[in-house]
Amino acid sequence: MKASIVTIGDEILIGQIVDTNSSFIAKALDKIGIETVEMVSISDDKEHILATLKKYQNKTDVVIVTGGLGPTKDDVTKKTFCEYFHDDLVVDEQVLVHVTELIEGIYKRPITQINKDQALVPSRAKVLFNKVGTAPGMLMEEGGTVFVSLPGVPYEMKYLIEKELVPFLVKKFKRPYIVHKTVLTYGRGESLIAEQIEEWENSLPEFIKLAYLPSPGRVRLRLTARGLDEALLNEAVAREVEKLNVLIGDIIVGYDEEAIEVVVGRLLSDKKMTLATAESCTGGAIAHLITAVSGASNYFKGSVVSYATQAKIDVLGVSEESITKHSVVSTEVAEQMARAVQAKFKADYAIATTGNAGPSKGDADAEVGTVFIAIATPDHIIVEEFNFGQPREKVIDRAVNKALEKLYKEILKN
Amino acid sequence: MKASIVTIGDEILIGQIVDTNSSFIAKALDKIGIETVEMVSISDDKEHILATLKKYQNKTDVVIVTGGLGPTKDDVTKKTFCEYFHDDLVVDEQVLVHVTELIEGIYKRPITQINKDQALVPSRAKVLFNKVGTAPGMLMEEGGTVFVSLPGVPYEMKYLIEKELVPFLVKKFKRPYIVHKTVLTYGRGESLIAEQIEEWENSLPEFIKLAYLPSPGRVRLRLTARGLDEALLNEAVAREVEKLNVLIGDIIVGYDEEAIEVVVGRLLSDKKMTLATAESCTGGAIAHLITAVSGASNYFKGSVVSYATQAKIDVLGVSEESITKHSVVSTEVAEQMARAVQAKFKADYAIATTGNAGPSKGDADAEVGTVFIAIATPDHIIVEEFNFGQPREKVIDRAVNKALEKLYKEILKN
Structure with missing residues (x-):
């Protein structure tokens, strides 16, 4: 059972946005035993779309197309599907009622002709009803291949994959x-x-x-x-x-798919322990990662992002003397930051980061890439110095991962 | 002048990772007038790679391949290039010296045969010297098409695109x-x-x-x-x-490419004004976005992520009475949070968010999707209530964007 995934949009081909839809779709297909053999991003151009549909017909059992279904003029997928399948657009009444309710009832905006046109679908298409947006999904079969067109807006695409397409495919195909x-x-x-x-x-x-x-x-x-x-x-x-x-x-x-923040979260939850963070060079990236996991409120108390040196003194109470003596990027400051948030947030564990992510040197003389990571546990504290090189994004990324890895190891020890 | 971009890796086709390389490369090519006409992700399979190279030869002027150059067995690009171009692998002495220095000198690890093999390149390839990693880039020409192979690790790929490939292409081709x-x-x-x-x-x-x-x-x-x-x-x-x-x-x-955090950052910088944030439902996402911009230390003081209700009281000094009376998701709490960080961080402007991102209701009775956003300016404060619907990721995303938009408008007024 093979699938191909096609993303339509010039914004992808000029590098303005990253295609995250294909990855989500591939993962959903993989879970039900359908192998994605190719993903391709192509332009909003009719001929390019037609050639791509033709290329995958009979080569893969399913072709999933995202993008090009929005209300505006640069969206061409629907018309191109009609041409490919020799079909015409007709109004789907159920979709029209839904679009009207959404625009007038929920968003409280006047409905326009452009909005109404979203209810147009090829006459022979099976409509995949989009409860969370205005553009419906469509499914058509030709020569043994199932062609699916979905809106490019990520949460609409996700909804249609999970609620409509996966159930359809599971029922239709026998899969390894x-x-x-x-x-x-x-x-x-x-x-x-x-x-x-x-x-x-x-x-x-x-x-x-x-x-x-x-x-x-x-x-x-x-x-x-x-x-x-x-x-x-x-x-x-x-x-x-x-x-x-x-x-x-x-x-x-x-x-498995578990990121370290999920693993750490489960460990803390199981032990009924809590966490707080004090972040300088990571700028809130650790807190953001932890709180992106739903249920984080069970173990995450909060964070102080003390980005400015003065904020470390004013908000966290780091001693000015330590900063002058050891510099703001030092073992001493990392330790005081961790202790401070552990106490302030009444947390069992605390992470602190202070370093220089670059590209230029900051308030400290530390080399670009230098990061001190402190982990405070209920009964002790450790601090370690790292050099994560450059560029900036790598330093932040590695510091976040290393901090969570060190926390993980400390929790396991207790 | 047309280009195609090929990403190799089964991890992309099963949806385990998102391909961000293609987007970066497309943007770099676009800047020098080269149009990316197609991006494709394919498996680590020799036949699939050969067929893809053949497909784009003579159809595009440049074919850029990333991935499949690492030291381990699942990486096949280099051998496949040799087969395609009827060439053999030879040791590049300069690369070997560099790999040895990097592994033994910088990383302080014993060098292995697998490391040494990274210095093997097709004999006719132009080597794109990779200062920031062990896998060199390679460039070969055949039938009017330039084929380029780059490592898949993002910062190594970026280095080679910027320092080696773009200068080469600018010199070689006349572009519109x-x-x-x-x-x-x-x-x-x-x-x-x-x-x-x-x-x-x-x-x-x-x-x-x-x-x-x-x-x-x-x-x-x-x-x-x-x-x-x-x-x-x-x-x-x-x-x-x-x-x-x-x-x-x-x-x-x-x-242009400017995200709102960049626009806001420049405005604050120009006015020599500063910002702090108090984040509940956004969990550090605003601070993370702001500090991802280099130079943020000029205007960003820091943030308190008061995720737990108790942290709002303990760390920010929000009144317990207000929380009991109005709930933790309310105008009053948002206002107090903004005022608290504005004072604590001695910032000119402050953003506060409190809401319920879902999927389940938290400490407050507020509907999932409800978010209060407060913007404190040097002389007044505004608070607004929103419902950003669901799911969780959309609520956080919209809250972050709306908060920055509102801040932007307030700064403009002053």
């Missing part, structure tokens, strides 16, 4: 099983890990594939098994993960 | 001009804007294209002009933007 297991490791480089697990990797069964997914400060190892017997696949993958644990158990912090 | 101007609007829907500017849009000259880029809370309008005379293109676009200003000047907040 795909089992993934991702092993999250922190603190060791890709090639060192590769050396350590080389023998194991070479002896993996044919139907299990290994992939390395490195990013600043962490490496994920993904095992993918494909086959007809789901139980057998699960067993085989579990067996290999066990072997991996014997080899590199010391750097494994979690499994 | 592409002029973009993006007009940033806040606070009005796409279809209402479309109605207001319909007549203007219909009278745009042939060589200027308009695109609508809507996202929660804002719509960007992008004008793109293509032609041989750069000065003429710039003049024509400026003229159209002027006309647009007459029609919808009231909702225009800035131009």
Whole structure:
């Protein structure tokens, strides 16, 4: 069972926006055993769209197109679908009622002809009803391939994938099983890990594939098994993960899609412990990551982003003398920041970061890339100095990951 | 001058990671007048890579491939390039010295054979020297098309694009001009804007294209002009933007790639004014966005993320009585939060957010999606209530954008 994903929009081809839809769709398809073999981004151009639909027809069982369904003139997908399938646009009454209710009833705006035109769909299309927006999804079949058109607005696309398309595909197609297991490791480089697990990797069964997914400060190892017997696949993958644990158990912090902030959140929740952060160079990135997880209010108390040096003194009560003596990027300041938020927020654990993310040197003389990370636990505190190199985004990213990794390890010890 | 961008990696096709490289590359090419006509993500499979290279040869002048160059076994790009170009791998001595220095000298790790193999390149390739990582970039020409292979790690790819590839392409090719101007609007829907500017849009000259880029809370309008005379293109676009200003000047907040946090940052910098934030439902997202802009230390003092209700009392000094009487999601609490950080951080302006991002109701009875936003200025304070609907990510996103939009308008008034 193969799928292709097509994203339409000049804004993607000139690099103005990043296509995040394809990734979401691929993950949803993967979960139901449908393999995405290609993703492509193309222009808002009729001929380009027609050629792309033709390319994937009969090559993949499903072609999912996003974008180009909005109300404005630069959106051409709907008309192009009509041309491709030799069909005409007709008003879908149910969609028209919904669009009118949404615009007039909820948004309290006068409805325009442009709004009303959103209810036009190809006459032979199965309409995927879009409760959360005005542009409906559409599904058409031709020569053994299912073609789907979805709006490009991410939450509308997500709604239609989850509530309409996935149930449709599950019912229509018999699919093989795909089992993934991702092993999250922190603190060791890709090639060192590769050396350590080389023998194991070479002896993996044919139907299990290994992939390395490195990013600043962490490496994920993904095992993918494909086959007809789901139980057998699960067993085989579990067996290999066990072997991996014997080899590199010391750097494994979690499994599957779980990001470290999810792993840490669950640990804190289970232990009924709480967390606060004091962030300088990371500028709120740790708090933002933690609070993006729903349910974070169970363990996250809050953060002080003491970006300016004076704010460290005024808001956190870091001693001016320590700053003068040791500089604002120092063990002493990191320690005082962590202690201060731990007390202020009455939290069990605290993270503090102070450093220089660059590109220029700040209030301290510290080299660009230098970051001090402090972890305060209920009974002790640790501080470590790092140099995360450059550029700025990498420094922030690595500091956030390293801080969460260190916190994770401290929580495990308690 | 046309380009295609190819991303290699199974992790993209199963939706495990989002491809951000293609967007970066497209933007860099666009700046030098090279039009990206297609972006495609394909698997780590030799046959798939060969077919893709063949597809774009002679169709585009440049084919840029990222990914599949790492040290581990799942990386196949280099060998596939050799097969495609009928070439063999040889050791590049300069790269070998660099890899050795980086691993042994900087990272202080023992060098492995896997590391050393990173210095292997096709014998006829022009090596793009990668100062910031171990995998070199490679450039080969065949049948009028330039093929480029770059590592998939974003900051290594970026380094090679900026320092090696763009200078090479600028020197090698004569390119037409592409002029973009993006007009940033806040606070009005796409279809209402479309109605207001319909007549203007219909009278745009042939060589200027308009695109609508809507996202929660804002719509960007992008004008793109293509032609041989750069000065003429710039003049024509400026003229159209002027006309647009007459029609919808009231909702225009800035131009081009500038995000609102950049616009606000520059305004504050120019006025030598400062900002602090008090965030509840946005959880540090505003501080994170602001501090992601380099130079933010000139105007951003810091933030208190008072996520837990008790933290609003303990850290910000919000009155317990107000919370009991009006609920934690209320005008009164938002106002007190803004006043508190404005004073604590000695900032000229302050933003506060308190609301319920969902999915479940929190400490307050407020409907999911309800957010109060307060903006404190040097001489007054405003608070407004919004309902941003759901899901969680949309609520946070819209709250962040709305808060920055409101701040922007207040700063302009002063």
